[in-house]
Amino acid sequence: MKRKSVDLHIHSGYSSDGTFSVPELFQQAESYGMEAIVICDHDTCEAWEEAKKESERTGILSLPALELSCIDENRMVHILGYGIDTKAETWMSDTVDKIQTSRIEILPQIQKNLEAEGFAVDMEMVYKLAAPHSPVITNFANAILMDPRNAGNPKLEIYRPGGAKSDKPYIRFIRDYLVAGQKCYVPEYIVDIYSGIQMISEAGGIPVLAHPGEWFTTEDEWKIGRMLECGLRGVEVYTPYHSEEQTLYFEDLAKQHHLFATAGSDYHDLKKKPGHEMGKIEAADMEMFQTLTQMIEEKK
Structure with a gap:
């Protein structure tokens, strides 16, 4: 096109x-x-x-x-x-500040939940991927799928090339683990x-x-x-x-x-x-x- x-x-x-x-x-x-x-x-x-x-x-x-x-x-x-x-200075600008603060506060619990699910989480990589901003769930997904320690994890095979969810691996991983209702989700401030x-x-x-x-x-x-x-x-x-x-x-x-x-x-x-x-x-x-x-x- x-x-x-x-x-x-x-x-x-x-x-x-x-x-x-x-x-x-x-x-x-x-x-x-x-x-x-x-x-x-x-x-x-x-x-x-x-x-x-x-x-x-x-x-x-x-x-x-x-x-x-x-x-x-x-x-x-x-x-x-x-x-x-x-x-x-508006209701929205105040809300955006609260969202950003909340995302920092929930990082340790997200890491804990993902590790409990069997994924190696390199927080240094998470922060590096997000720099110069605070990490979000996408950065966790990227870090986990990039981390060589997770290379043989059977739970991740569907996101690897040729897997059923390899078309958009990061998005699919987030939907499976990090959004509301999923095992590793941690509530953040949101409207x-x-x-x-x-x-x-x-x-x-x-x-x-x-x-x-x-x-x-x-x-x-x-x-x-x-x-x-x-x-x-x-x-x-x-x-x-x-x-x-x-x-x-x-x-x-x-x-x-x-x-x-x-x-x-x-x-x-x-x-x-x-x-x-x-x-x-x-x-x-x-x-x-x-x-x-x-x-x-x-x-x-």
Whole structure:
């Protein structure tokens, strides 16, 4: 597929599971001939000041944004927030600080749980993978799968090349062991999805459900009304996470509820997320970016 000129969902090294610096991402985008990229790091807008400078340098358009971690019925869900006021002291900025503090506090228990499950955990590697930020569960998954001491662990064979879950080994490992309801999960400070939507909206942002096919089903449709009341404005319809059937479903859902349909690759690093390549979402284009920009301006 020909690379598109817009990507509304990528990650930088300010995400603990990211790889590339902000300048590196813009260099990549520049080499691809892209016109607009949006960095949506996990629970932080730290990339924005650098992104603004790189945008001015390269002429590649961008917006301040983040991907906020929330909870819904014991499921981790993500809300994209576009156009956040990064300077204001808000409910959201206070929540982000609490999330970051909580993640540091739970690290010893995560390590203990994983070791009890039979995995060797090299905390030095976990911290190295996350540097300069605090580790998150993705860093534990990476460290465990990279650690030679775990090479012969039969529990990990399904994540190795040729295994049933080798297509996205880190993501699959996290889902099997480190999310709510799984053996090694440790609760962290987190807000419910409705509060998350509301706080993004109150911070001047446009709240969009990120890759909803990861959790949202027809049984969740009754929640849309409340989400709209809290300020939901969009759905990430076009994403590598979605099958063709899911894409059609969320296209229809967006139309029914007059929600803006967005597109993003969730690019981190192809080694970490195979198939999630910058600019490779067919539906993404400048019209989509300009509409999103207009929505942000109208909100102001």
